Amino acid sequence: MEEMSGIRKAALLLISLGAETSAEILRHLPDGMIQKVSYEIANIDFVNPTDRETILDEFIEMSQARQYVIDGGVDYAREVLNRALGAQRAKEVIDMLTQIQLRERPFNIARKADPMQLKNLLLNEQPQTVALILCYMQPDKAALILAQFPLELQTEIAERIGTITRTSPKVIEKIEKVIENKFSSYVENETETVGGVNTLVEILNSVGRGTEKNILHALDDRHPDLADEVRANLFTFEDITTLQNADVQKVLRLVDNDDLMLALKGVADDIRNYIFSNMSQRAVETMKEDMQFMGPARLSAVEESQQKIVGVIRTLDESGEIYLRRGEQDAVIS
Template sequence: MASAEIANLSGLQKAAILLISLGPEKSSAVFKHLKEEEIEDLTLEIANTRSISPQIKEAVINDFYEICLAQQYIAEGGIGYAKELLENALGADKAYEVIGKLTASLQVKPFEFVRKTDATQLLSFIQDEHPQTIALILSYLSSTQAATIISALPPESQADVAKRIATMDRTSPDVIKEVERVLESKLANLVNQEYASIGGVDQVVEILNSTDRGTEKHIMEILEIEDPELADEIRKKMFVF
């Protein structure tokens, strides 16, 4: 059940859950090896993460371990060598799944930027598009995002879009790029104003309290610009912890 649930999580969401699971001390050590924009994205995602079940935490940690194992095997002897060792360790089906994740992560997926957009907000931008365009976009979203959007479409459009997704075969890369370009342009000024629950803020406070002063200062400066209220809430809690 947990494995099915994490399949709908983005890489950023999984990374946030992993860092929460590791705790503030180990998470702050990880931050030291990341780029500034990665730290910013992860900090906001952690702050926006609500309660996580032990099963989800365990599934994310196992997922991370399996991918690390695959990366190690690939570095030692290539894809074929990694596949053989993973089959022995995890079984053929799991080995195929892990290798697939790893090779897919080396490529930028179409509409990756849309995965960070709230489904309700995205709906307002695409609901008047041609059903084939909507079907194309939904086919690249997580099942949770796609379900939210297709449920909110007019009843007469829902089956049409679902049918187009089901019967979609191959789409020209040029068409995909053009739809991406238009949609990204529409979303360029969209600001997501949904922020964290109190629990998420507490987790960020713990991590920031464990980071070096420079990292903490940089993150707080960015938060002051992007969300002054959240920054103020974090700062108040930092004096309490």
């Protein structure tokens, strides 16, 4: 399902919703999209019941997530979805929604352009045009570009950004076409920045512990500098002792007790004791009793539970609810 194109998903969804509802939806789509979806529908002979259910579930989740973002922003949406779907699925839904929103927004070509090339081209544009484009760009990239302008232009552009409230879609479309034609020779249409240490860390934080260890051991021999950099940014279950007590307690509130008991099987006493120190005495006593009756557990099951807890920690870190110390990052000032 993850590899299925958006057009095919849309076609399956419309088939699942029935002819009357689908016709009403298609009426509101652009002509080009209607043609693509209609062609896909015509080439689907049978909808697997499992695919149908998955598509409908994903559509409902995305619709709810979009509404949560409108109601309270991304952090609010993530918090609600965490409770409803679990940390991992919530992250997947938010990531999909973010990508969809980015594709839907105007000036997509500008968001992909190299910041310095973009700055050189925008220097010759009117301040109101620059302001409009920056409004639709990633904040960090917009900040980098704005800082390259002369001070008097920075102020004028900033003022226009702060006072823009509404802009006609036709005006946006007209400017976008001009900008796309102007930028087309500067943007690397065939390549995008991918990979790197951060991407590797994100992947390793999602694989099993055994795979993670094997890759890092191999990197020690092949590329020791890369291995060191990855370790400096990689959060493992054992690193839970580096969290503040309040942060550990936030994590424990979102962790299933069965996963916690499995995750603690075979870990060092200092790790187990640190986690227990952030639980009530009654909860600790109950867990210790339950663990005595658990019996042996498969290593893969233990590692899977540990990875689930690491996933919760990473989700809370990404939403800014807890803080992970990584590598040479600055200390937090309270």
